[in-house]
Every structure is written in C-alpha cells, then in structure tokens.
Amino acid sequence: MKKTKTKTEKLHEVSFTLNEKKVSCKIKASVLLLDLIRDVFELKGTKPGCGEGECGACTVLINGAPVNSCLFLAVNADGKNITTIEGLTKSDGSLHPVQESLVAHGAVQCGFCTSGMAMSIKGLMNQYENSHNVPGEIKNGIPSRDEIKKHLEGNLCRCTGYVKIIDAAEAMFKQEQ
Amino acid sequence: MNFEIINPGTTKELLAAVKKFQKENFRFGAGCTDFLMELKKNPSEGLTVINLSQVKDAQFNGLKKSVKGLRMGAMLTAHKIVMNEEIKNKYPVLHNAAESLASTQIRQVATVGGNMCTASPSGDIACALASLQADCELLSTTGKIRNVNINSFFAGLRKTVLKKNEILYGISIPANIKSTKNIFSNFIKVGTRRSMECSVVSLAYHIQTDSNGIIIKAGAAIGASAPTIRFAATACDFLIGKKFKNITQKEKEEFAEKVLSYASPITDIRATAGYRKEVLFNISKSIFE
Ligand SMILES: Cc1cc2nc3c(=O)[nH]c(=O)nc-3n(C[C@H](O)[C@H](O)[C@H](O)COP(=O)(O)OP(=O)(O)OC[C@H]3O[C@@H](n4cnc5c(N)ncnc54)[C@H](O)[C@@H]3O)c2cc1C
Ligand code: FES
Numbered sequence: 403m404k405k406t407k408t409k410t411e412k413l414h415e416v417s418f419t420l421n422e423k424k425v426s427c428k429i430k431a432s433v434l435l436l437d438l439i440r441d442v443f444e445l446k447g448t449k450p451g452c453g454e455g456e457c458g459a460c461t462v463l464i465n466g467a468p469v470n471s472c473l474f475l476a477v478n479a480d481g482k483n484i485t486t487i488e489g490l491t492k493s494d495g496s497l498h499p500v501q502e503s504l505v506a507h508g509a510v511q512c513g514f515c516t517s518g519m520a521m522s523i524k525g526l527m528n529q530y531e532n533s534h535n536v537p538g539e540i541k542n543g544i545p546s547r548d549e550i551k552k553h554l555e556g557n558l559c560r561c562t563g564y565v566k567i568i569d570a571a572e573a574m575f576k577q578e579q
Numbered sequence: 580m581n582f583e584i585i586n587p588g589t590t591k592e593l594l595a596a597v598k599k600f601q602k603e604n605f606r607f608g609a610g611c612t613d614f615l616m617e618l619k620k621n622p623s624e625g626l627t628v629i630n631l632s633q634v635k636d637a638q639f640n641g642l643k644k645s646v647k648g649l650r651m652g653a654m655l656t657a658h659k660i661v662m663n664e665e666i667k668n669k670y671p672v673l674h675n676a677a678e679s680l681a682s683t684q685i686r687q688v689a690t691v692g693g694n695m696c697t698a699s700p701s702g703d704i705a706c707a708l709a710s711l712q713a714d715c716e717l718l719s720t721t722g723k724i725r726n727v728n729i730n731s732f733f734a735g736l737r738k739t740v741l742k743k744n745e746i747l748y749g750i751s752i753p754a755n756i757k758s759t760k761n762i763f764s765n766f767i768k769v770g771t772r773r774s775m776e777c778s779v780v781s782l783a784y785h786i787q788t789d790s791n792g793i794i795i796k797a798g799a800a801i802g803a804s805a806p807t808i809r810f811a812a813t814a815c816d817f818l819i820g821k822k823f824k825n826i827t828q829k830e831k832e833e834f835a836e837k838v839l840s841y842a843s844p845i846t847d848i849r850a851t852a853g854y855r856k857e858v859l860f861n862i863s864k865s866i867f868e
C-alpha cells in the first residue's frame with residue numbers, strides 16, 4: 403500500500419553576520435543564499451542571472467571570499483560572515499574604492515553585472531591581504547593584469563567588453579598599494 | 580527543488596546519519612556545485628541531503644604533508660589546492676587542474692571529494708589525481724577505512740565503487756621519488772572556453788626524471804575521452820628508461836598512439852569523436868616539445 407506523506411517541512415535556524423550586522427532566521431533546507439538575501443533580507447543589489455554558476459551576477463563574499471550565492475545553500479551561511487554589495491559602501495554612504503574606480507573608468511553600462519564584478523574584485527583584494535596570514539600561501543604585491551583577468555573569468559558582462567572593468571580593477575590596486 | 584537536510588557537526592555524527600538513512604533516499608552535499616545543478620534540473624522526491632560542509636574534522640577538511648607524500652581531506656576546496664605552495668612546486672599537474680576548474684567563485688566551494696565522487700569523465704582534479712596515482716580512503720559506517728587506488732575508484736559514467744554506507748574520506752598522493760631531479764608535470768585542457776567549461780578532451784601528466792634526464796616514473800591520464808577518466812598505463816610504461824629530451828618523433832607518436840588506445844570518445848554537442856581523438860593524439864605528442 404502506498405503511503406502519501408504529508409510531512410510538513412522542517413525549518414532550520416541560521417544565524418550569521420550580514421554586512422556587519424548579526425541576523426538570524428528560520429528557513430527551509432532548500433533555500434539558496436541568493437533568495438535569502440534578496441527575498442528575506444530585501445537586499446536587491448545581489449543579482450539573479452543564470453542561476454547556474456556561470457555569470458557571477460550573484461557574487462557575494464563569504465568570510466571575505468567570492469562565492470556564487472545561486473549555488474550556495476543558505477543553511478551553510480550559519481556562523482559565517484557575509485558581505486553583499488550593500489555592505490561594500492561605507493556607513494556614511496560613500497563608495498568603496500572598488501566602486502569609485504568602476505565609476506571613474508566608465509566600467510558600468512546597464513549595471514546588471516556590476517555588483518558581482520565589484521564583489522569579485524573586492525574578493526581578490528582580500529585574498530592578497532589575507533594570504534600573508536595563511537601558512538603555505540604567500541602572495542606579494544598586487545595582482546597583475548593577467549591575474550585580474552583570470553580572477554574575473556566567472557563574471558560575465560554583456561555590455562562593456564571587459565576592458566574598462568579590468569582597467570578599473572588594475573587602477574584601484576595600484577592606487578591602494 | 581525540495582529536500583530535507585541533516586547537518587552533522589562531527590565525523591561520528593556523520594557516520595551515524597549515514598547509518599540511519601541507509602534505507603532512505605539520501606545524497607551527500609559537499610560544495611554542492613554539481614549537486615545543486617543536478618537537482619535544479621531533475622528534482623528528486625523525498626530526498627534528504629547529508630550535509631558534509633559543517634563537519635569539523637581536520638582529516639576531512641585539511642591537507643597534510645608527510646614523508647609518504649601528501650594527504651588531502653575529501654572536503655579540501657579547489658581554491659585551497661590552487662593556493663598551496665607545496666602542490667604548486669611538487670605536483671604542478673594538480674595545481675594547474677584545480678586552477679582550470681570553473682571560476683574563482685566555484686573554486687572557493689568546490690571540493691576535491693565532490694570532483695571525484697561526481698565521477699564525470701571531464702573532472703579536472705580527478706584527472707590530475709589519476710595521473711598521480713592517488714589512493715582513496717573510503718570510510719564506512721562501521722568506522723573502518725578501505726583503501727582503493729584511483730584506477731579502481733571509477734566504476735563507469737558517473738559511477739564509483741563507493742557503497743551506500745561509505746563516504747570518500749581522504750585522498751593521498753605518493754611523494755615524488757627521492758632521486759628525481761626534474762618534473763615534467765602539467766594539465767592540458769582543451770575546451771571552447773578556457774575555464775568555466777567542461778573539457779572537450781584533457782590530458783594530465785606527471786613525469787619524473789633522474790639526474791641524467793632518464794624517465795624513472797611516469798603517470799598520464801585522459802579526461803573526457805571515455806566513460807571514465809583513464810590512466811594510460813602502457814603509454815607510461817613505454818616511457819620508463821628513455822631520456823626525456825631525446826625522445827624521437829617516432830617515439831612521440833608511439834606514445835600518443837598508446838594514450839589514444841585508452842580513449843573511446845563520443846560525439847556530442849561540444850565535439851565529434853574524431854576531433855577528440857585527433858586533439859588527444861596531438862596534445863600527447865606535444866608534451867615532449
Ligand atoms: C558553472 C560550473 C562550471 C564547472 N566547471 C568545472 C570544470 O571546469 N571542471 C570540473 O572538473 N568541474 C566543473 N564543474 C563541476 C563541479 O563544480 C566540480 O565537479 C566540483 O569539484 C564538485 O565539487 P562539490 O564539492 O561542489 O561537489 P557536490 O556537488 O557537493 O557533490 C558532487 C557529488 O559527489 C558526492 N560527494 C561529494 N563529496 C563526497 C564524499 N566525500 N563522499 C561521497 N560522496 C561525495 C555528492 O553526493 C554528489 O553526488 C563546474 C560546475 C559548474 C556549476
Ligand atoms: S546567477 Fe549565480 S552565477 Fe549566474
């Protein structure tokens with residue numbers, strides 16, 4: 403005899419730091435981080451693009467590292483430090499150097515890819531800053547143009563042709579040095 | 580997409596969960612990059628995910644060097660492999676394969692265990708590990724570990740020898756031979772886009788030569804050319820005793836023929852079988868150039 407299951411779905415408590423604020427909520431197991439950020443916390447700067455890990459529009463930082471939020475289970479955000487594009491802007495509303503450089507270089511057209519691009523570039527910045535603290539992982543100086551290009555392989559832009567985005571990142575790294 | 584999830588925090592809890600769900604529909608989730616894509620396309624009814632990513636166990640998540648070689652926990656990410664200096668210097672094939680996997684964002688979460696257990700013929704890290712003749716540790720709910728050489732780990736297209744009560748716990752690669760002077764080691768991935776793309780074909784090789792330039796150990800594996808990743812044993816044996824720099828045109832072709840004998844490629848959306856064979860032959864020859 404076939405039993406029909408009428409189980410109600412279990413909710414899971416997740417607590418994490420979102421743009422420097424402690425937050426917690428109860429969610430279903432299958433909720434993606436992208437949907438949690440946009441629909442529950444109503445931060446719409448993180449963009450849903452392909453939903454397949456291809457375009458990078460949904461990039462956020464998890465403990466400082468860039469990750470596709472469309473392929474990340476929200477339950478695994480528990481205990482983590484998450485930064486979205488809204489958290490990149492300083493508390494007085496002024497732009498982060500990554501954002502300033504993107505604006506100054508005319509690297510934004512329709513803007514759909516921009517928050518993902520900015521988070522990815524910030525991720526590379528963090529990688530260079532943090533690698534000195536990790537044994538066996540040493541990175542000196544600033545990333546080369548080729549390293550920037552390689553790093554941005556997971557971010558698609560249909561408008562700019564990439565040159566200005568890479569210029570913006572390169573200039574920012576030189577300036578921040 | 581709908582499923583339940585269990586989040587074990589220790590290996591003991593993990594094994595208990597695996598035991599409890601033996602008769603149910605369950606799957607492991609590591610970095611979930613493969614697994615979520617699969618579920619988005621083909622949702623599975625009544626599925627429970629056993630989440631591996633909250634297990635706190637250095638042997639499952641970390642990397643350790645020893646005299647015997649290098650041991651990686653199955654949960655080690657592609658990013659950690661790329662960043663590791665030891666791997667970059669001593670096993671370039673593994674560094675290059677991890678670096679060519681998808682994108683920075685995916686490498687942050689994608690694990691070596693996930694790449695192996697997906698058992699895709701185009702798994703980049705898995706192909707590099709096959710050329711290095713890695714050894715797999717399968718941990719069962721009894722707490723016992725069974726060791727399986729990577730050549731016997733893949734049972735077919737997207738199939739491994741893992742039993743339902745086992746997880747892949749760690750992978751070890753043997754140290755380079757003591758008398759090795761030079762290493763010729765690389766991962767060649769041919770695809771329509773450099774990264775972010777399953778390979779059309781790939782070749783991983785790790786060749787060690789002594790102080791006279793004589794090949795003393797050779798490993799070569801092919802990806803996306805057969806239902807599983809394959810170790811080209813006869814091609815590797817053929818190289819032993821030869822001087823790397825003096826390999827003749829005829830010997831290069833003989834080596835490439837031997838590599839090709841392990842391929843049974845298919846025609847699909849990415850390339851025809853004929854194209855795949857020709858590319859594999861040419862990249863096999865090219866490693867001596
Ligand atoms: C956009 C995109 C691009 C990609 N590009 C590449 C590429 O260039 N090269 C490449 O090789 N792959 C690529 N992939 C595939 C995928 O990212 C890799 O195979 C990755 O290594 C999978 O690791 P994971 O931790 O995410 O695995 P998961 O998705 O978590 O798991 C994969 C499978 O393995 C099982 N599993 C995982 N860990 C264990 C364990 N320890 N024991 C038993 N079973 C386990 C899971 O149950 C599941 O069936 C790509 C994926 C995407 C979405
Ligand atoms: S929406 Fe996540 S990578 Fe495209």
Ligand code: FES
Nearest residue numbers: 511515559560561
């Ligand atoms: S500015 Fe339009 S997609 Fe990049």
